[in-house]
Amino acid sequence: MVGQFGPAVEDSVGIGHGKPDGRRIDLGPGSVTDVDGETVTVERELSGGGSYDALGVPKREGDVATTKFREGRWWYPTVYRGADGERRGTYVNVCTPLEVFPDEVRYVDLHVDVIKQADGTVERVDDDELDDAVEAGLVGEQLAAKARSVAAAVESAL
Numbered sequence: 001m002v003g004q005f006g007p008a009v010e011d012s013v014g015i016g017h018g019k020p021d022g023r024r025i026d027l028g029p030g031s032v033t034d035v036d037g038e039t040v041t042v043e044r045e046l047s048g049g050g051s052y053d054a055l056g057v058p059k060r061e062g063d064v065a066t067t068k069f070r071e072g073r074w075w076y077p078t079v080y081r082g083a084d085g086e087r088r089g090t091y092v093n094v095c096t097p098l099e100v101f102p103d104e105v106r107y108v109d110l111h112v113d114v115i116k117q118a119d120g121t122v123e124r125v126d127d128d129e130l131d132d133a134v135e136a137g138l139v140g141e142q143l144a145a146k147a148r149s150v151a152a153a154v155e156s157a158l
Contacts, residue, residue: 006040006071006100007032013042015067016106018096020138028104030067039070040100052080054115054125055089063088071100074150076107090116092158094151096143110139110147114154122158124151 007013014028030042048061062083069076074097080088092114095107111129116122130147133139139147 005102006035007102009033009035011102013040013102014104015042016104018106018108020108020110020133021136030065033066038072038100039068040105042067042069042105046080052089052091054113054123055080055091055117057088057118069098069100069105072097074098074146075154087118089118090158092116092154094147094154110143112147112151114151114158116158122155124155127151 009032011032012029013032014026015030017025017027019025028044030044032040033043034041044065044067046059046063046065048059048063051058057080060082064081064083065078066081067076067078075092075094076098077090077092079090082088094110094112094114096110097107099106111126111133112124113126114122114124127148130139130144134141134144
């Protein structure tokens with residue numbers, strides 16, 4: 001459906017990052033650099049300050065985040081690179097199935113994620129946040145089990 005209804009190369013898209021408690025965080029906008037089948041590649045130039053969640057790497061002015069969204073997939077990877085092209089790390093977000101619209105990609109974050117450091121070290125993170133969401137009644141047991149299964153598969157693949 002991306003080819004028929006989704007964004008085209010050079011379009012600007014937002015990233016609607018929903019949370020199980022109903023909050024919404026806008027991660028965009030980004031520029032579509034490629035559309036291949038059901039996959040949309042989005043690049044965002046970042047400003048400096050702070051650090052990349054779980055990677056512990058400082059954000060620098062001119063860093064670029066390249067994200068590949070595949071409609072219907074339960075996860076998506078973002079590769080962070082410095083302005084010089086050097087890989088700073090990869091963050092794989094586990095979420096509800098991705099929905100790709102002409103002006104936005106949407107999903108609900110399921111807390112557990114997988115990171116890959118620039119040195120190749122792979123780590124699963126934020127299981128405790130998923131556990132807390134289950135205890136609070138924000139994420140059901142079946143959905144949490146699916147999220148854990150997806151995270152385990154991604155961790156093995158990286």
